[in-house]
Amino acid sequence: MNKFEMVRHGILDLPINERFKYCQDLFLKHGKKINWNEAKEYYKQMFDCDVFKNDIYTVMVFRNKQADWQIHEKSWKGKMTYLSIKRNDKKYIHDWRDFQKIKNELVGIDYEAFEIYPNEKRLVDTANQYHLFCFQKNYVIPVGWLHRSVVNEELKGGFNKTGQRAREV
Numbered sequence: 001m002n003k004f005e006m007v008r009h010g011i012l013d014l015p016i017n018e019r020f021k022y023c024q025d026l027f028l029k030h031g032k033k034i035n036w037n038e039a040k041e042y043y044k045q046m047f048d049c050d051v052f053k054n055d056i057y058t059v060m061v062f063r064n065k066q067a068d069w070q071i072h073e074k075s076w077k078g079k080m081t082y083l084s085i086k087r088n089d090k091k092y093i094h095d096w097r098d099f100q101k102i103k104n105e106l107v108g109i110d111y112e113a114f115e116i117y118p119n120e121k122r123l124v125d126t127a128n129q130y131h132l133f134c135f136q137k138n139y140v141i142p143v144g145w146l147h148r149s150v151v152n153e154e155l156k157g158g159f160n161k162t163g164q165r166a167r168e169v
Helices: 016-029 036-046 064-070 096-106
Strands: 005-007 050-053 057-063 081-087 129-134 155-157 160-164
Touching: 016 036, 057 064, 057 096, 064 081, 064 129, 081 096, 096 129
Parallel strands: none
Antiparallel strands: 005 050, 050 057, 057 081, 081 129, 155 160
């Protein structure tokens, strides 16, 4: 996977009124009609971010207040980074190691992130798109392992017949 470069989102090449129309059309694709003011608000939320692209992924990065439209815990507002990740070829894939590299490169190695699997009432599944929510630097999410354990070489045998792939170092 190549390093990310900052790019300009294509919607910014459109005149402002066409940007809002684009947002309305996005909702129409999913059977929902939004008015002009709702489209303007959606545009402000969705495209007030930095966009990074490499050979595999495009990532929209919403930092601090830019991420607040996705943050519902008052004490976390203005303090989190939200990553919206899509493959450039639009295929589905969920490669944990790639997501770890994305988080490290675009947010930092000293940040922890989580991905949510919501209850069905909050489920949004409209694209092959993935979401990471990153806490402040050095915050440790109070679940999971506390010590690093990484295998760099390929492992085969035991219950895992296909093996653990070798890690790039």
